[in-house]
Structures are given as structure tokens and as C-alpha cells.
Amino acid sequence: MANNKTAREYSEQIKAGVKKKADQNKRQSTILFFIILFSTVLSPVFILLSWGDTYSKYLPAFMTAGAALASYWLQLRKPQERWVIYRGAQREIEFEIDQYTFENDGYADNDGKDKLLADRVSKRALQLHYEWIPFAPKAEEIEKMIKSKKDK
Secondary structure (H helix, E strand, O other), X not given: OHHHOXXXXXXXXXXXXXXXXXXXXXXXXXXXXXXXXXXXXXHHHHXXXXXXXXXXXXXXXXXHHHHHHHHHHHHHHOHHHHHXXXXXXXXXXXXXXXXXXXXXXXXXXXXXXXXXHHHHHHHHHHHHHXXXXXXXXXXXXXXXXXXXXXXX
């Protein structure tokens, strides 16, 4: 194997990378959701409380712009959907590692179990790549979104 890693180490490394991406997308989705929620709820409150121009005009305007940007980013990048895909792949890799550890399924054969684990994890990582490709924004989609915003 590359860099003299064992199949287990290789699988753990792939699992850690997938987990990191899942965590990043979950965090991004959650933060953007809260930005949208708080901005849309608090903007009218700041407009009603006439504490001067800063709080009744500028702050609500920036909050609304922030909510619009966060909504746009959620629609464009779909981090919540990516999170589901990455977390599912992480769980499948963890399952393969458990099967390997306890010599279940095809891992009972000690001679080929390392190759089998590396093969299954590699195939799942490649499959994961093809699963999230449809969520990557295409230039045409971005142009349509920008055009629709300009037309409004």
C-alpha cells in the first residue's frame, strides 16, 4: 500500500476526511440557517424601535442583506444535502471497518481481508465523489440565479 499504510490505517484516514467534510457542511448549514432566522425575525423589531438611523435603518438593511446572502448560499451550495451524503458515507466506511475488525462478511479470510477492506473503502470514496457532483453549482445555474435577481 502507499506509504506503507495498513488497510485499517488507510480506511481510518478516508473516514476522517469524510467526517471532516460532513462536519464542515453541517456547521455551514446550521450557521447560515441561524443567520437567516435571526435576521428575518429581528429586522422588523429594529425598524419598530426608533433608536436613530443606525438601529432603525442601517442595521435592518444589513441584516436583510445578510439573510438574502445566506439564503442564496444555501440554495447554491446545498450544504445540508452534502452533509447527509458525507455522513452516510462516513457511516458506511465505519461499518466496513467494524466488519473488518470482527472478521464478518467477507473478512473472515485473513489472507484477503486487507485488500477487501481497501477495495471497498476506495470504491465508496469514489462513489461519494460521484454522489456530490450534482450538488456543485454549474455556471448556467449561477447565471440564471443572477439574471432572475436582476429581473426582479
